[in-house]
Each structure stands twice: as C-alpha cells, then as structure tokens.
Amino acid sequence: MTQAEASQQKKALFISSCGGHWIQMRRLEPAFSDFKKYYAATDPNYHQFVTGEKFFSIPDASMWNKFRLLWQAIRVLFLLLYLQPHVVISTGASVGFFALFFAKKFGIKTIWIDSLANVEQMSLSGIKVKPYADLWLTQWEHLATADGPFFYGAVL
Secondary structure: OOHHHHHHOOEEEEEEOOOHHHHHHHOOHHHHOOOEEEEEEOOHHHHHHOOOOEEEEOOOOOOOOHHHHHHHHHHHHHHHHHHOOOEEEEEEOHHHHHHHHHHHHOOOEEEEEOOOOOOOOOOHHHHHOHHHOOEEEEOOHHHOOOOOOEEOOOOO
C-alpha cells in the first residue's frame, strides 16, 4: 500500500472495557478488514493483544465514582479528536458509552453490541447509548425489539 492509499484508508476505533467486553469486540475485527484498526481498553496491559496496531489505555470507571467517569469521558473525547476515526465499535461498558456519545456528535458512524453476559436485559450503558448508536445490537434474540436493539446473532 502506498503512503497516499494509507492516508485515505478508513479508520476504525475498537473500544471497550476489559474481560468479556474486549474478547467479544476483538471477534468483530474480520468485518473491518479494509480499515486501519485502533484499539482502546481500560486495561493498559491489553496492548500485548494488538501487536502491530495502535493501542490506547483509557482509565476504568464506574457509576459509583463520578470523578473517574468524568476523567474517562475526557480521555475518550481527546482520543476521538486525535484519531478522527470513520467508525467506532464497542461492546461496552462506560468507556464504550462515552466513545459513541462523542463520536455521534462529530458525525462518526457508531456501532454498539451489548455484551453476551447481559442475558436478562440490556446493560445500563447499552440502554443509555441507544440515541448515539447508528447500529444498536443485542446478542440475545429475546431482547430484540422492532425499535432496537436488533439481533443478528451472537459473537461467540
């Protein structure tokens, strides 16, 4: 690929919390084979899983620590401004919510896939992200509705 082609290549930001969120999100990579991929997660050690790709560590946070949530949101905002991706993909949790929230404000395409662990109901982040997700998905058919989230299968 020439330098000119590389500069025109579309960019995808994969961003999530660690654990199952990260594993499920990484399984979506083949769908974005034509994109330059960037990764962000709440565990700085996850850089080892994306050798050869750019990785960014975002602070972990929960709704029980408002200051950390604010700091997480600011870091996500600056990451989006820096990368200027064409699409943002997340499986959760709060870090994914902030990524889709800000991405939507900048006109970036957004995809949310709620974690497979949320079998009884959508996650809190998954519910709150609905207005900011261009594609809003659940991995459980019984949670899908006509207005979304939609079900197209599970990321196993």
